[in-house]
Amino acid sequence: xxxxxxxxxxxxxxxxxxxxxxxxxxxxxxxxxxxxxxxxxxxxxxxxxxxxxxxxxxxxxxxxxxxxxxxxxxxxxxxxxxxxxxxxxxxxxxxxxxxxxxxxxxxxxxxxxxxxxxxxxxxxxxxxx
Amino acid sequence: xxxxxxxxxxxxxxxxxxxxxxxxxxxxxxxxxxxxxxxxxxxxxxxxxxxxxxxxxxxxxxxxxxxxxxxxxxxxxxxxxxxxxxxxxxxxxxxxxxxxxxxxxxxxxxxxxxxxxxxxxxxxxxxxxxxxxxxxxxxxxxxxxxxxxxxxxxxxxxxxxxxxxxxxxxxxxxxxxxxxxxxxxxxxxxxxxxxxxxxxxxxxxxxxxxxxxxxxxxxxxxxxxxxxxxxxxxxxxxxxxxxxxxxxxxxxxxxxxxxxxxxxxxxxxxxxxxxxxxxxxxxxxxxxxxxxxxxxxxxxxxxxxxxxxxxxxxxxxxxxxxxxxxxxxxxxxxxxxxxxxxxxxxxxxxxxxxx
Numbered sequence: 127x128x129x130x131x132x133x134x135x136x137x138x139x140x141x142x143x144x145x146x147x148x149x150x151x152x153x154x155x156x157x158x159x160x161x162x163x164x165x166x167x168x169x170x171x172x173x174x175x176x177x178x179x180x181x182x183x184x185x186x187x188x189x190x191x192x193x194x195x196x197x198x199x200x201x202x203x204x205x206x207x208x209x210x211x212x213x214x215x216x217x218x219x220x221x222x223x224x225x226x227x228x229x230x231x232x233x234x235x236x237x238x239x240x241x242x243x244x245x246x247x248x249x250x251x252x253x254x255x
Numbered sequence: 256x257x258x259x260x261x262x263x264x265x266x267x268x269x270x271x272x273x274x275x276x277x278x279x280x281x282x283x284x285x286x287x288x289x290x291x292x293x294x295x296x297x298x299x300x301x302x303x304x305x306x307x308x309x310x311x312x313x314x315x316x317x318x319x320x321x322x323x324x325x326x327x328x329x330x331x332x333x334x335x336x337x338x339x340x341x342x343x344x345x346x347x348x349x350x351x352x353x354x355x356x357x358x359x360x361x362x363x364x365x366x367x368x369x370x371x372x373x374x375x376x377x378x379x380x381x382x383x384x385x386x387x388x389x390x391x392x393x394x395x396x397x398x399x400x401x402x403x404x405x406x407x408x409x410x411x412x413x414x415x416x417x418x419x420x421x422x423x424x425x426x427x428x429x430x431x432x433x434x435x436x437x438x439x440x441x442x443x444x445x446x447x448x449x450x451x452x453x454x455x456x457x458x459x460x461x462x463x464x465x466x467x468x469x470x471x472x473x474x475x476x477x478x479x480x481x482x483x484x485x486x487x488x489x490x491x492x493x494x495x496x497x498x499x500x501x502x503x504x505x506x507x508x509x510x511x512x513x514x515x516x517x518x519x520x521x522x523x524x525x526x527x528x529x530x531x532x533x534x535x536x537x538x539x540x541x542x543x544x545x546x547x548x549x550x551x552x553x554x555x556x557x558x559x560x561x562x563x564x565x566x567x568x569x570x571x572x573x574x575x576x577x578x579x580x581x582x583x584x585x586x587x588x589x590x591x592x593x594x595x596x597x598x599x600x601x602x603x604x605x606x607x608x609x610x
Binding site: 170175177185189194202206 | 349367
């Protein structure tokens with residue numbers, strides 16, 4: 127009876143541990159994406175600064191695939207601004223998801239701790255018996 | 256209060272921070288430091304590249320054309336000529352390019368250099384922090400190896416400390432800290448006594464200018480003494496105080512005065528829980544005035560002539576005076592005597608505690 131219990135507990139523990147490792151992987155991935163976006167945000171801000179410093183008659187090109195396409199300065203400016211907006215929104219979203227994931231991770235860790243304690247107490251009881 | 260021992264625990268540092276853990280932690284910090292150093296190195300190469308580029312861009316428009324070897328593929332070059340030496344197509348980032356002159360290009364590059372500089376600064380600050388952390392770990396490791404123990408004690412909020420610091424000037428803060436240590440560690444009581452003496456000296460110095468106050472207080476005594484109906488009592492006190500002075504260089508007389516001035520403080524402060532003092536406080540103004548009169552009689556000899564009272568001190572003995580005071584207070588149950596005798600007694604108790 128108790129051995130079955132212990133086996134169940136161990137199986138549950140393994141499942142939870144797997145879930146936890148998955149969560150941790152997700153969190154790490156999120157962090158990486160977040161880092162990438164932050165770098166892009168910095169670059170875009172630099173570009174925007176430079177574009178703001180350009181005179182209106184300056185020639186601006188955008189590299190699309192292998193070719194340079196001439197762009198209007200105002201258009202380029204608007205594009206960069208939009209891109210920055212998008213990246214900021216994305217960063218916010220990522221922050222929210224990371225927070226969510228971390229909360230989940232915390233609860234999972236707690237449940238695992240509880241399970242381990244349970245298993246230990248069960249094993250101790252078994253050892254006594 | 257003052258002398259109560261606090262509970263504490265002594266734990267070897269090694270059990271709290273196992274050596275392996277410390278090594279692990281320090282290794283992790285070291286890894287982080289090397290990472291940051293690599294990053295720093297990368298940034299510095301960027302910076303030097305940038306500077307070289309600035310130089311090149313500044314030099315190119317000096318001539319109308321340059322003869323160069325143009326790279327062709329990975330291994331081949333062919334001779335060519337650079338023309339339009341004042342026209343640059345500058346990558347701004349994110350696939351955006353702009354046509355710029357040499358001067359404008361240099362400006363862009365210098366702005367980039369500035370951002371790089373700030374990045375280098377931040378990374379250097381990070382490395383500094385990490386190195387501080389690493390040194391902390393190393394110090395802990397060496398301490399563990401030396402077998403240093405961690406002594407932990409509960410911090411008990413002590414009313415007496417507050418009273419002291421409030422009633423007395425900040426100059427005496429250090430000595431009051433000494434009192435704390437005295438309560439913590441038994442053999443430190445000697446040290447605290449020395450602090451006490453220091454405090455007395457400071458008090459003396461401060462009370463030197465409070466002589467005016469003394470005379471004012473003394474004015475009370477003439478009409479208080481008749482109420483006392485006991486000319487002996489002040490004398491006794493006079494004799495008793497110099498005795499203390501013999502031991503403690505004039506301090507306790509001053510100390511007494513101080514105590515009377517801040518009765519409540521002292522009741523808290525120096526474990527003065529002697530009921531007599533407290534009852535005085537409760538009984539109210541008359542009593543406090545009485546105390547003041549006794550006080551004045553105390554101060555009187557001090558302000559007048561320390562030498563004369565000292566002579567008295569040498570002639571008398573502690574035991575006798577203490578007894579005199581007690582008997583007199585018994586014979587005549589006037590409150591002023593009680594206050595006088597008992598306001599003195601705590602001082603000796605205080606001294607006992609300090610010892």
